[in-house]
Ligand SMILES: Nc1ncnc2c1ncn2[C@@H]1O[C@H](COP(=O)(O)OP(=O)(O)OP(=O)(O)O)[C@@H](O)[C@H]1O
């Protein structure tokens with residue numbers, strides 16, 4: 001199968017007043033197009049840092065990240081910003097919606113920033129799958145946590161990025177809403193052939209993934225196929 005994303009020998013150390021924190025210590029991973037990956041590991045093991053490095057949000061100290069064969073961090077910052085917009089969608093744990101814009105504008109933001117318009121039909125389809133059709137004119141503060149999370153998911157998918165990264169997308173949701181949200185994220189990814197990389201504490205989500213990546217102390221300690 002085609003490998004969309006390959007990380008080789010990634011190191012990342014944070015400098016803090018109390019000394020260096022070695023967040024990633026030699027991580028090599030490859031990701032195949034269209035699969036669903038779950039990243040698990042204890043708090044502080046380096047999962048968020050890994051996601052940031054893989055998605056072009058944060059430069060590693062050492063190692064390479066290749067997307068479709070292209071060396072991501074060999075690009076200029078400007079090129080990287082373009083890459084992030086066109087290739088990746090990111091669902092943050094705290095949603096990161098823009099309060100001053102309504103739901104429609106929030107969802108379409110990745111396209112707007114790229115000077116593109118939303119494909120009307122796709123927007124309709126997406127908001128229907130995510131049950132947001134009647135929320136498009138509302139503002140984030142007028143939505144529940146689960147609804148805001150679904151808006152964040154719609155926003156991560158709207159530009160049809162090849163890669164979707166989600167950092168504990170269900171962390172703040174109750175169990176049922178969390179399950180529904182994951183189901184929606186997965187069905188979006190499957191429908192559009194996207195590669196999905198999700199950090200999760202939820203065992204059920206991890207079990208349903210095509211591949212499981214276990215991180216401990218900034219290293220991959222286990223990889224396995226999902227059940
Ligand atoms: N900006 C930062 N400055 C300094 N240290 C950091 C920074 N971000 C993370 N760290 C440290 O790097 C290590 C890895 O953090 P990271 O956020 O990647 O862990 P995580 O696996 O995502 O944890 P959690 O499950 O709690 O979200 C931790 O020891 C953390 O304290």
Ligand SMILES: [Mg+2]
Pocket residue numbers: 047048049167
């Ligand atoms: Mg984290």
